[in-house]
Amino acid sequence: MANFAELKAARDRRKVQSSFTDNLNSLEDGAKADGRAPNADVKPTIYHSLPADLEVRWTETRGRGIWSREKRRRGEIIFTEVQQSAALSTGLLATHCSACFVEASGVPLKRCPTCRIIHYCDTECQSRDWTLHKRECPALQKWATSVPSPSSETSEDKRQGKVIPSDAIRALGRMMWRKQKKGSSGDWAKQVDTMQSRKHRVRLSSNEKSSQLHTHMVHALVRYLGLESLDELSSYGIDSIAGLVDLVSRFTTNAFTVASPTLTPIGVSISPIIALFNHSCAPNAVPVFPRAPHNAKANEPMASVITLRDIPANEEVVISYIDTTLTKRERQKALKETYYFTCNCSLCEKPRDGAYVDSRESLYCPKNCGGLCWLPTEDDPLARCAKCGTVVKESDAILDVIRIGFVALKKVNKVQISDPQKAIQLTTNLIRILASARVCPFTQPLLALSRLHTTLLISNYRSPFDPNVAEISSPEIQEQRQTNQEDISALSEKQNQLDETIQSAKRTTMGLNRLLPFGHPIRALALTELGKLLIVDEPDPKHLKEKSDISSVAPSGSGSSALPQLAGTAKYPPSGPQRLKLAYETLVSARRELIVGFGGGKNEGGQVGVEVRKILVEIEKELGVWKEGIRGAIADLPKTTGK
Structure with missing residues (x-):
């Protein structure tokens, strides 16, 4: 028979889970109240690590952003920051150091003897990461013990996703533990609390994808942190389930991918300062993880924001949250689904007429005059060369080819690992079909198929x-x-x-x-x-x-x-x-x-x-x-x- 303490713990767990569900279903009024200008009253003095020549400003149309007080040259590093709340991708935990994110090469990594999940280059990295891992280690063990032992029919690889929490949950845990360690009155906590939240945009219907995602993340985070009562949230500066949902929303809105020097995704991170940079589909800067040769391991993973062109004084520094080679429709869809806003940058505002043709949506002129034509669409099937005015015939056939190309692209993404030869065959055929329809090599989906085709051929x-x-x-x-x-x-x-x-x-x-x-x-x-x-x-x-x-x-x-x-x-x-x-x-x-x-x-x-x-x-x-x-x-x- 379970003792009294076990029964009480079980009861508290049921109570907190029930409270989560109840509170998630009653957030609509609070969400509407959150629709005010986000954090308009926050003073930028909490961003002490921001260089003096960068300034946080507020505008009515774009909210907070970062502006350059001085003239910048192309290729200039304007901001660098060591990522303190980052988590490696689950599949890389055994091959990369969880402190500096360096891949093992020749020398085997050292595994944490307690959780047996996290690995490090050496004792230096282990000691540096101990501040957070001492909280993470027991959380990983508790999570793993809640999964049934592997059977002969269930491989360890298939169970890995259950034994180890997702990248996002582990990064959230590290963010909250750091927030707790620094104290609710510290700059880090204030920076996290002032990040943009989109909880007022999350629909509460159980059929909504965004609502399901937030609900799942909240429950997973509670399980990972080992919370058994609502009172335990106060140690993280959170006084209600609504506050926890708000924190999850801040994370999902502002988290970004940690990449290798070759731009391969290797983890997820949260940086309240990098989150201040606003989006543009025509950015003048870009965040990267260059892993510079002079950097010590203690300074990795180091994120840098670098200018892509000359920037005059008093111009806003903007980055892109998405792939800017996508068409306008695809970009707007991606931004709406993840960040809940419509982009009105200079690239998105250009009209579909006149002499301008967006290369992302173009055909070569039927008469080979050197000009480009807009791709025909269902709303605007008439397309003509912007240079000589020649009308594109067989618009319906071109529309069909484009549709087939996008469908094939999704299929290739699904089978590229399980059946690379089939993926190569698909990309080869589709590239020929699209090219024969005079689709330009810089137009989607031909460009995406070409990039994927190159990757597949190199691997093969x-x-x-x-x-x-x-x-x-x-x-x-x-x-x-x-x-x-x-x-x-x-x-x-x-x-x-x-x-x-x-x-x-x-x-x-x-x-x-x-x-x-x-x-x-x-x-x-x-x-x-x-x-x-x-x-x-x-x-x-x-x-x-x-x-x-x-x-x-x-x-x-x-x-x-x-x-x-x-x-x-x-x-x-x-x-x-x-x-x-x-x-x-x-x-x-x-x-x-x-x-x-x-x-x-x-x-x-x-x-x-x-x-x-x-x-x-x-x-x-x-x-x-x-x-x-x-x-x-x-x-x-x-x-x-x-x-």
Whole structure:
């Protein structure tokens, strides 16, 4: 029989769960009261870590925002902050350090001996994270013990999502524990309490997705924190269930993705100061996690806000909450569903008429005049070239192709992990269909399919020489390798796969370059990816089978970073030394953009920028070897006497 304490605890748990449900169903009046101008009376003096040359201002149309008091140059780091309330993605907890978010490389991580879930690089990271993990550790254990033991039919991988709380719940827990530690009168608590809340927009109907999400998160958070009575909420500065719902709303509205230096999502974080930056689909700044080479582990994960263009004094600094390569309709839908507002930035306000055509929604002119046409829509099926006025025929057929493209995109996203070959086949077919309909490579959904197609091809390609290392080799070494291979046809097939991957990466880069400004991190990384593909060893080098001009091997002396335009019948990508020369020029251009998107100076374009610099040094050595060989060959030629 359960003792009195156990019965009381069970009763309190039932009481608090019942209270949650009752309060969630009675929030409508309070939500309406929350519709006032959010936090209009809050003084910005609580943001002591905000640099003096940045200022928090209030406007009637956009609420709070951050403005630059001084003129800014493109690529300038205007704000940096170590993320204190961040949680790794569940699938990375065993492979990344939960303190600095660095991936294990060679040396195994050290696991917390108590919860056996969280891992660290070393004792330094463990000690630094102990302030929060000492609260997190027992919470993780209690959560895990509430899940039945694994059976022979249930693998540990399938149970992982139940044994470990979601990223959002773990980040919320860390946010609340830090808020509790700093005290309700501290700056951190005040900053959290003044973040924008959208609880007045959450519909209380059980059929509403947003309401279900908030209800689920509230119950999960209570379970994770181990709350057994409403009185325990007061230690977190919360006096009611409505206050807890409000806190969850603040989190869901302001949380952002922690990314690796290659923009791969690896976790979730909350930063009240970064949350102050307002949104624009044409942003002048971008938040990134560059992992700069000079940063100590104690300063990671470090988020930086970097300017994408020159910003004059007294201009608002704005970032984008969403993918800006999406169409206007998709952007507005994403913002409405997650952030509950309609964007009226300069890009969204441009009308669908006149000489302007948004590249995200465009077709090439039917007469090839060089102009663009708007994609036809159900509301506006008539489309004509903005340059020559030629009307686009067969609008219905184009509409069908676009619909099929978006449906296929969703399907590919679902099967890309379970069946990558099917995903490659789908993207290949759809790219051809959309291109044949004259859809531009920078138009959705063709751009999204091209980006996904490139990712799938890179994952699918394996070098026949070394599956893990991309080497830079001279033509002589490549020729020797080829003659040592028994199956020449297999090498030829590998060569075709590599070339197709490079061509796909080039199409993706061209599309992104059209839509994103110079130095945008996504654009810079796409260019870096293209350059790295160009230095992968060729399994079946075409230049060894053809005559080549010896004088074309040396790198250009102009130092131009522009990609060469291969005209006429020239095949892209080139082979041999010309390919390496192209790789060099591509990576030089990529590094220039990385230094903008991830910060210059000590940042050196972040971790990726440093890696590219090292690759460029190696390419220069290889090109130097070829150049010296050419000079030697020229020196051996018989000298002629002019008359």
